[in-house]
Amino acid sequence: MDTGDATYIKQLNRRILIEEIIKNISLSRSDLSRKTGLNKATISAQVSELINEQIVVEKTEGESVTRGRKPILLEINGGAGYSVGIDIDEHNLHFVFCNLKGELFHKEGISLKTVDFDEVMKQLLDYLSPAVSTFNGQFEPIGLVGIGVGIHGIVSNENQIVYTPKQQWSHYHITNLLKEHFDTPVYVDNNANLSVFAEQVYYEHIPDLFCITFYSGIGLGIMNNYQIYRGYQGFAGEIGHMIVEPGGLPCPCGNHGCWERYASEKALQQHLKEWYPDDAPLETVQHLLQTNPDHEVMEQYLDYFAVGLNNIINIFNPEKIVLNGTIINGNTAFIENLEQKLVSKFNNYLEIRASYLGEDACALGGASVALKNFFGVNMLNHVNYHYFKSDMLKPKRSTSS
Template sequence: MLDTGDASYIKKLNRKILIEEIIKNRSLSRSTLARITGLNKATVSAQISGLLHENIVIEKSEGELVTRGRKPILLEINGDAGYSIGIDIDEDNINIIFTTLKGKPFHKMVLVKDSQLGQITNQLIDEINPIINKFNRIYQPIGLVGVGVGIHGIVNNKNDIIFTPNQQWSNINITEKLVEAFETTVSVDNNANFSVFAEQVYENNLADLFCITLHSGIGLGIINENKIYRGYQGFAGEIGHMIIESNGDFCACGNQGCWELYASEKILTTKLLERFPTLSLPDGIKELDQDETYHAILDDYLDYLAIGLNNVINIFNPEKIILNGSIINGNSPYISKIEDRLTSKINNYREISASRLGPDASALGGAASALKSFYGVNMINFNDYNYVKNIS
């Protein structure tokens, strides 16, 4: 006979399994849920009763008769019962996205950020709290379930901001202040970690997935066996500070020749605007297709980008790499140009692609991470919800 501890553990495990399947399948009956999970109908019924009581799940009758007799009762996540918030604090702006309990984005705002993190924290509280009060009245009875904050820098496993190269923030914890103000759970993580999580949740249901962010610097988010790989203290993925030029340009991190000094889109943008001051980015890129100077700048940039990618591929052997940058996302031919530069016979990967989530990836990942914590599950899969076309 199981003791109390074993019974409690199994009950929690069954709950996780059922919630994951309900999210993944969007809508399904109790009998289908029992069949695909392998749980007996009594267990499924007991668990669903609890989820209904908590307003996490709702029942709906199928619109059309499948067989004669009663219409089957379908279960789905009660999307409008609550919501989460994802926040991405980038170099110049703060991108904020609100999603329902089904992960559907329903409100987005962009703030021009202050320079100091303390001021930014107050700015977030002042701007977001009135909106939380508004949406708590609409998304009932659960309301706000959590907030995820993405930082472009090093964040440890305790949510402490250790260092941000661009802003020079170091050894700061903003979590407690945000928890007190928002009255919910708050997690802080590296923006690349949130970005790769969003890619898995919304676009690429893969157990092994890499996302390289190229916007203001270069970061790497790694999902390995369906878990974000963080390293010893949470610092993994800082490949923007991988040295690719011995005695190269000086970096704010303290090294010389860091990859992001040569291959971030910030660097590409700077070089393009120096040569083409009136260029509108990223859309204006297409107008330069016949310009030799543009191609010289681009070739130099892609050479450096490929050097770093070659290192990442040879070290990690990833299944899929997603590149996320404002220029590369809208210019898919860049991908083939990069792949043409990966000539090593030991390069081994399945696919490189541009992100469809774009600059919203980190904020979406923060919101999805808050949902994952709220549900207490190991995985969230919104791939079949077709949200991506409505994002941005």
């Protein structure tokens, strides 16, 4: 065996061990040997390196299973470092901070003053720089391991912003700016891609998963065999610009009749403003869903919603679809009404459900991508930690900066 082969095998074994430790929360060395099939000598050598790097720590089990010594368990050293996820939308910056175990320990929302790219970057750096300085002092010895950024638009496979319909950004590089400022790896992707990745990491560790985001626009994130599917040059998933009404309403993308002009939450709220100009759109939606779900506005909205969803199901035949939007999340009746309109005999899927991560999904996906790359693993699985089964961290109100 030459040196190249030995190095490759060593890296492969390291990846396998880290994936198992993350997935199972804590394991003994004998557990690792049994689950991975690796011999004890290999595990001992690899674990020693991970402990020396302070990526893994040893802990004694509280109760001994036998009369002998209490088993020594291995866990990821959550307090040694952290990652940052950032969701850049038209009007807000949303930050999340996760430790090496993937646990969210801080988040913040900031209202943007402008859509000008340079000004947005200034606001981002003005907030993030002191935050990173603070948390680097708390998470030692590794500190910041990476930053993942979500963009509501097209991002190339080279992390370049190709186009954002709302801000009209074109051919901008965020990666170089953040890398130089924070001296850490930076990953940029479409917000829907990061949202579906977060759903897979925290809730649905299945190889193929779809997530559709409905806020100001509509985006589709696709996990294919545990990997984000980006298509040729990263343009996959721009499902909001599927035409559902030929010659219909104009869209910033240049087409007419795009799905997001009829089925995004922004479109619904604008339509409701015409009917109820003095009422808050979101409250109006909730009221209509409870008292008059057959209202003309809601009925038309669900019709357009179903048209696009029907197309996605028939084209891709997904196992599970997660819908993420302010109106959808936590609203079982909405999805029940929607599924009644999916009547095609070709519609074949296991489940359609609302997101449990909500508006945090994109930023959590960014933080998770940074962790995945730091560990050098193929898959990141935090499902067994049950981080979001309870109100772990109440959201902070957006602030101006």
